[in-house]
Amino acid sequence: MIPLSRLKRLAREHGTPLFVLDHDEIRRNYAELKKHLPRIQVYYAVKANSDPAIVKTLFQAGASFDVASISEFRIVHRNIEGLPPKKRQDYIWDKIIYANPIKATETLSELDPYKPLVTYDNYEEIRKMRKYSPHAGLVLRIRVPNTGSMVELSSKFGAAPGEAVDLIEAARAAGFTVEGISFHVGSQATNFDNYIQALQISADILQEARLRGHHGLKHLDIGGGFPAPYDNKVRPFRELADLLNAEIDRLFTRDITILAEPGRFLVATAASLVVKIIGKARRDRKLCYYVDDGIYGTYSGILFDHCQYHLESFQKGPTEICSVFGPTCDALDTISTVENLPDLKLGDLLYTRNIGAYSNASSTNFNGFPPAKVVHVNQ
Ligand SMILES: Cc1ncc(COP(=O)(O)O)c(C=O)c1O
Structure with missing residues (x-):
């Protein structure tokens, strides 16, 4: 598994969303x-x-x-x-x-x-x-x-x-x-x-x-x-x-x-995805994060593959149950309504492990959001 420090470094170097394939x-x-x-x-x-x-x-x-x-x-x-x-x-x-x-x-x-x-x-x-x-x-x-x-x-x-x-x-x-x-x-x-x-x-x-x-x-x-x-x-x-x-x-x-x-x-298990928080709001007291990849992109497996992915934070701290949404205008673009995440800022990164199958294979460019960049390691 690619260490977190390397994942973070690659995301800083290449930008997000970033699909890292080992x-x-x-x-x-x-x-x-x-x-x-x-x-x-x-x-x-x-x-x-x-x-x-x-x-x-x-x-x-x-x-x-x-x-x-x-x-x-x-x-x-x-x-x-x-x-x-x-x-x-x-x-x-x-x-x-x-x-x-x-x-x-x-x-x-x-x-x-x-x-x-x-x-x-x-x-x-x-x-x-x-x-x-x-x-x-x-x-x-x-x-x-x-x-x-x-x-x-x-x-x-x-x-x-x-x-x-x-x-x-x-x-x-x-x-x-x-x-x-x-x-x-x-x-x-x-x-x-x-x-x-x-x-x-x-x-x-x-x-x-x-x-x-x-x-x-x-x-x-x-x-x-x-x-x-x-x-x-x-x-x-x-x-x-x-x-x-x-x-x-x-x-x-x-x-x-x-x-x-x-x-x-x-x-x-060969791929991890790194995404960036691009929006944050409280709706009905629930913390909502908006990230730069979603259901129409690398998380498309949630819909087509019935696979529930989880997002994790690189930072530690007290957590609460949050919703995480993708970047498009569509409410279907909901990655999860039950992620346990700390209080994060715009620009902070999240990651998802084990996302190499039926993920970017079925992504679209709906709304004009381009697919995640792919970086190959140990090729
Ligand atoms: C004919 C056929 N072979 C192989 C596969 C791959 O299956 P899996 O990814 O579950 O190993 C599929 C998946 O839909 C399939 O339809």
Whole structure:
């Protein structure tokens, strides 16, 4: 974690709002994943934070990538091309999976020359891909329980387990190779039972597929969802890894390659944000601070990611419960109504830890406020 004194110095040097990204922390998170899940090939979910510098750092650490739009594909392609890989890869597609089950026809056409590995979960998509991306390799995304996850995904994506093998058959009939199945238990999945159930459902589908003559499925993609340690209620990652390893070894033979698509776990703890107090008022006796970044900027995850961030002061002193608002004219731009902060002056700085995932990735420039400047340390 970047020491407070350094964070403050960087903010004085570069101005605020300042997003400080620590590449050593990204490497540590990647190494922790690999240490505890040695059987798994990690595909970093670029949507969590698509900064090209993160792509380069993770590529050099040995990661592959999960992209969900053509622009994410281009970012990865551009930034890994020419870099010496840790391990020689024969094809670019050992390095990228296009893991959005719904793809525009233009996207499919642009991807097709790369013989992409893409996910799908419905019949219409098979028809589309047959026309626009006939060289794709397919991975069937199935629907699994998302109970208790901070961000739920199963209402939008995933074939019902009961129709999974029919969809495999339909893709085969359309001339595709179905290379595996994938799932996502929802983001910030602190309920580990979701993984246990999803692995059992996947094993049952693989078995049914084999019984019906489909022996070519060789990948299981267990998605993302690995929780970041936002607070001490999140159980240690090692506990989840032990469960995953035991269930994977019990249910899947060694010839099945296991992939994962973690986003949040790799980057959430790698960034801190420093903001400046630009306004102060008492409203109904409650102290209100106004800072130079908000819901339309780096704190956008409060809205889109359902993640509640906290602000802390560099100064000590008696505290009271305050509201903290962003800089725009909109009342939705409320970062928190329950922050415990001391009596501070205009120009004083506040900071937020663990804000590297789904934060500046979804910021806008509403009202003309520019996004926070990004500073990379230990790059
Ligand atoms: C298909 C897919 N893979 C991976 C991820 C990354 O998930 P997480 O950041 O929870 O690890 C997401 C997140 O929405 C996703 O939709």
